[in-house]
Amino acid sequence: MxxxxxxxxxxxxxxxxxxxxxxxxxxxxxxxxxxxxxxxxxxxxxxxxxxxxxxxxxxxxxxxxxxxxNKPEPDGNVVKVVEKPIQDIWNDALSGILMPVPVYRYKMDKAINTKQLPIIHNKVEGFPKDKVFYLMIEDNDMSGFRIIKDDLALVYNTHDIDKDGIYFVDYKGKRTVRQIKDIGNGKLLLVSNSGRLVTDTIYRKDLNVLGRLIRLEIPL
Structure with missing residues (x-):
C-alpha cells in the first residue's frame, strides 16, 4: 500500500x-x-x-x-544543458564567420571600439586575422591623398616595408601616417600632403614602421 x-x-x-x-x-x-x-x-x-x-x-x-x-534518482550520464541568451547564441554562430577587429587611436594603448569583418580562409582582407586593426586618423597631414581626420583605416600590422605604400609610422617620437617610397641604399622618401606636398629623405633605420594601410573607410 x-x-x-x-x-x-x-x-x-x-x-x-x-x-x-x-x-x-x-x-x-x-x-x-x-x-x-x-x-x-x-x-x-x-x-x-x-x-x-x-x-x-x-x-x-x-x-x-x-x-x-517517488522521485527517480538522477541519471549520472545526463549532461546538464545551460540555456544561453539569444545574443550569445548568435555570437557563437557568427564567431567563425565574422571577427571583431579593434579600433585604435595613434597611441594604441587601448581599443576604443570594434568593427566586425568577415573571415575568409582564416584571413581578413587576405591578411592573417590576428594581424589587422583599425586606425582612426587623427590629423589632416594626408588630406591631399584623401585621408582626413576621423577616417578609419584598416591596417596590416607589420614592421616591414614590403612595397611602396601608405604606412602608419613612428618617426622621431611622433606617430603619424605617411606615404613611403624606397629609394635604395637604405634610404626612404617620406611623403605627406596636407594641401602642399612635403617630402623627407630619411634612413630606414631611423623609422619605426607600425603597419601598412590597406583600406580606408570614410564616415558619411
Whole structure:
C-alpha cells in the first residue's frame, strides 16, 4: 500500500464517509477509490487536488512528500544543458564567420571600439586575422591623398616595408601616417600632403614602421 493511498483511507474514515461517497465527491468510481487506497493506483496532480478538496485539503500536505518519495534518482550520464541568451547564441554562430577587429587611436594603448569583418580562409582582407586593426586618423597631414581626420583605416600590422605604400609610422617620437617610397641604399622618401606636398629623405633605420594601410573607410 502506498503512503498516499493509506493516508487517503485514514482521512476518509476520520470524516466518516464511505468509499462510494468519496468516489462521488471526487468524480470517480468506487473501484477506483479501492485501488487508490490499496496502492494499485497512482494519482496525478489533478486527482490529488480533487482528493484534497474532498478531504478538507488534508491530502495537499502529502503531495510534496509523495512526489519526493517517488522521485527517480538522477541519471549520472545526463549532461546538464545551460540555456544561453539569444545574443550569445548568435555570437557563437557568427564567431567563425565574422571577427571583431579593434579600433585604435595613434597611441594604441587601448581599443576604443570594434568593427566586425568577415573571415575568409582564416584571413581578413587576405591578411592573417590576428594581424589587422583599425586606425582612426587623427590629423589632416594626408588630406591631399584623401585621408582626413576621423577616417578609419584598416591596417596590416607589420614592421616591414614590403612595397611602396601608405604606412602608419613612428618617426622621431611622433606617430603619424605617411606615404613611403624606397629609394635604395637604405634610404626612404617620406611623403605627406596636407594641401602642399612635403617630402623627407630619411634612413630606414631611423623609422619605426607600425603597419601598412590597406583600406580606408570614410564616415558619411
Amino acid at each position: 502506498s503512503r498516499l493511498g493509506s493516508e487517503i483511507g485514514r482521512l476518509r474514515k476520520e470524516l466518516g464517509i464511505t468509499q462510494k461517497q468519496l468516489a462521488k465527491l471526487v468524480g470517480v468510481s468506487e473501484g477506483f477509490i479501492i485501488d487508490v487506497e490499496s496502492g494499485r493506483r497512482i494519482l496525478n496532480e489533478d486527482l490529488v487536488k480533487k482528493f484534497s478538496r474532498a478531504l478538507r485539503g488534508e491530502v495537499g500536505k502529502l503531495e510534496l512528500y509523495e512526489v519526493e518519495q
